[in-house]
Amino acid sequence: MTVPGIIWLTRDFRLHDNPALLAAIADGPLVPVFFIDQLTMAQGAASRWRLVRALKAFDRSLRARTGGKGITVLRGEADEILPGLMELLGARRLHQTDWPTPEMRTLQDRVRERLRPLDARLIQHRGHLLVDPGKIRTGNGDPYRVYSPFARAVRRLGPDRPAPDAPARISAFPQPPEGLDLNTLNLAPDLHRGRAALEKFATPAGEDAALARLDEFLDRARDYPGGRDRPDLEATSGLSEHLALGEISPRTLWARAMLRAEMSPEQDAGICKFLSEVIWREFSWYLLVEFPNLPSACWRREWEEFPWRKDGADLIRWQRAQTGVALVDAGLRQMWLTGRMHNRVRMVVASWLTKHLLIDWRAGLAHFADCLTDWDPAANAMNWQWVAGCGPDAAPYFRIFNPDKQAEQYDPQGEYRRRWLAGFDVSANPDAAAWMESTPRAWHAGRWRAGPPSMLTEGREAALAALAHFRAATSEN
Ligand SMILES: Cc1cc2nc3c(=O)[nH]c(=O)nc-3n(C[C@H](O)[C@H](O)[C@H](O)COP(=O)(O)OP(=O)(O)OC[C@H]3O[C@@H](n4cnc5c(N)ncnc54)[C@H](O)[C@@H]3O)c2cc1C
The missing domain is CATH 1.10.579.10 (DNA Cyclobutane Dipyrimidine Photolyase, subunit A, domain 3)
Structure with missing residues (x-):
């Protein structure tokens, strides 16, 4: 029996720098699954609306490489569905890009527990952040609490290198019929009159759009330090949606920006400032990992x-x-x-x-x-x-x-x-x-x-x- 390679998608809708995807492809014909679970539905309406756009864009990219097989979107809880699915397919390894929120940590623990009796395991891969947060410690071994020394430590360590791109042709498993149809999927019925507005003002979703946006921004990065505080100008990168959905990884962004700074010294200062903002993102995730109640309790x-x-x-x-x-x-x-x-x-x-x-x-x-x-x-x-x-x-x-x-x-x-x-x-x-x-x-x-x-x-x-x-x-x- 052919054993498939399963990836449990979270916020990693990309073919570049996606080690979890590469590992699943190496295991066997690909089964990319996404769950519409309580975690997804607890997100805000606009974020759920944007998530569907990310799913659709990534589904298209996958279909182009697999000969028409896309993401299997299932309604239900990962810990309840995955063990049965893995048993049915004879898989022993489940790959996931770590998305280190406290709620995801709890869910990962539940999945692990349910997989244990099957002798199967969850393998987490990096890619959501520049550097493994566990590696960044002060001289005393404590977590950083202040941005500037944290940023210096990130630059000193240097971000991990991006993983190679996914292959141009990917062998994929036939999709189960119980998967939801992405064309009709509506995860944000509560948007009501807001939907038309979001659709009107939406910028292109997906990995190709993210990479194009980064390139376009790097061409004008020299204006970033002077213009980034001006809401009346288009001086910032506009990459936050793509980063939030994992349509581009921060490591890819970093590597491409550094290369551009080398090739075009006139953009160097702007790129350096831009990367320090990307380190603010890193710092926020570092803090969330170290202090999981950051969203709910005063840190002081x-x-x-x-x-x-x-x-x-x-x-x-x-x-x-x-x-x-x-x-x-x-x-x-x-x-x-x-x-x-x-x-x-x-x-x-x-x-x-x-x-x-x-x-x-x-x-x-x-x-x-x-x-x-x-x-x-x-x-x-x-x-x-x-x-x-x-x-x-x-x-x-x-x-x-x-x-x-x-x-x-x-x-x-x-x-x-x-x-x-x-x-x-x-x-x-x-x-x-x-x-x-x-x-x-x-x-x-x-x-x-x-x-x-x-x-x-x-x-x-x-x-x-x-x-x-x-x-x-x-x-x-
Ligand atoms: C009250 C408040 C709430 C915020 N909520 C969010 C949020 O939910 N999601 C989000 O992505 N950003 C949030 N930010 C940070 C910031 O406003 C956005 O990241 C930025 O406006 C996105 O635009 P850009 O991609 O053009 O940024 P750029 O200036 O081009 O910056 C590049 C990238 O660096 C990161 N970045 C920049 N500034 C910050 C920052 N202050 N903190 C953390 N990362 C940063 C983002 O990933 C951004 O895409 C919040 C800021 C404030 C003050």
Whole structure:
């Protein structure tokens, strides 16, 4: 009997630098499986919508190499289905690219336990990160808690080399009939009116698109350091969705960027800055591996005592991009419509929620997780904690962004705000009008209106007063 090579796909939808795929191919005719399980369905709506696009694109790539056999998509739990499937096919090895979230760790343990009686095992492969987090330790053997020395350690160790590409022809096993049809698969029925908007603003999905985007970015990397904070310019790479879905590996990205820096010295400084941002991604995953409750608990434990507000009308107005603060509402509208938001604006939007409105960072994290197509559990958690001031190496709480000053500095002509806010001139702003069309009717989304300027000073004073009170209370304990 021919034994197949099984890969349990998670977030590794690529043919380049995919050691798990290569190992499965080496085992025998390929069986690529993906589970629509509780973990998948617990993700935010926009992220599930983007996941289907990644599945479709990778399915097409595989079919082109296998003579028409694609991904088997099954509804159910991996630990319940995989043992039976492996027994049926006579497989003893199951390959997976490690996606080291705490929930995946629990699931991996359950799968391992169920495979043991079959004398079968789960083999995890690297590729989601630049370097094995276990290798990065301070001189004392402790985990790093601060970005700069961590980044130096990553550069010193050097990222692992990308694995060779998958072969041009792949032998694959016939697909079982119980697999779901990707053409009709809808994992995000809860998007409602938001679906049309996401489809309209979507950028191409898949590995080919990711590689092309990287190349195109590297051609203009010299403008990155000066332009990366400007939401009115297209100065960043736009690769986060591809990285989040594993349509490109960070090791491939690193290797290609380094090669380009060597060949085109004029791009070198820009590429170096870009790679330090990629190391921020690495740092966020490192922190998640070391501190698995990063998405749910304040990393500095005492911050659990901070008088965070949990909900209320202010949170709803923020979620609905109706705070009355131009840059904040523009960013939240961009995210609602496109699934993306510029990094500088993410910081300002998060700061407004956690500081001016004193609302718990976890409420913001959950809203981002629901709306972002580049949702990444580690980057989202680290950055929310960073802005809120309760995370490792975080911005101190008293550093409070003034959104109007940020807007003057980073959107000097108001182009970004004009693009997303209908209050300026709807007829000249089709994107702003698209936001109004895409929102649920219950929101009563009308023309955008600025709030009173006093909001800025009052919110800042309230945040500083809360901080002073919190400091006094925690130093008494
Ligand atoms: C509150 C908040 C929430 C965030 N949530 C997410 C998220 O869910 N998913 C996500 O991918 N990024 C998140 N980020 C980080 C950052 O905003 C995005 O990675 C970036 O905007 C993506 O655009 P780009 O690919 O053009 O970035 P580029 O500037 O081209 O950067 C290249 C890559 O580096 C990584 N990167 C850049 N900045 C950061 C950062 N601050 N932290 C971690 N990695 C970074 C990303 O993988 C990015 O694709 C968040 C930031 C904040 C402030």
